[in-house]
Amino acid sequence: MPERHEQDxxxxxxxxxxxxxxxxxxPSARARMLAARWKENxxxxxxxxxxxxxxARRQRRSGWVSTAIVFGCVAGVIVLxxxxxxxxx
Numbered sequence: 431m432p433e434r435h436e437q438d439x440x441x442x443x444x445x446x447x448x449x450x451x452x453x454x455x456x457p458s459a460r461a462r463m464l465a466a467r468w469k470e471n472x473x474x475x476x477x478x479x480x481x482x483x484x485x486a487r488r489q490r491r492s493g494w495v496s497t498a499i500v501f502g503c504v505a506g507v508i509v510l511x512x513x514x515x516x517x518x519x
Contacts, residue, residue: 457465
């Protein structure tokens with residue numbers, strides 16, 4: 431049985447080498463679809479690492495606003511826990 435396995439490996443290696451050395455390689459289905467689409471309607475120029483159109487630009491919050499929000503949430507949780515403890519006594 432191991433002899434057949436070795437023979438399969440050799441045949442597979444031969445097939446892969448044969449396919450890699452082929453003069454003409456067929457493009458993938460996606461490549462053929464895009465080539466057909468672009469033949470009629472070529473794509474416009476795209477900037478390198480361009481920003482997507484569907485994403486709105488958001489203004490970045492300043493550091494002190496984010497800090498104030500975090501401290502406000504922490505203070506709110508402390509007050510809430512204190513109120514809950516006060517009500518249990």
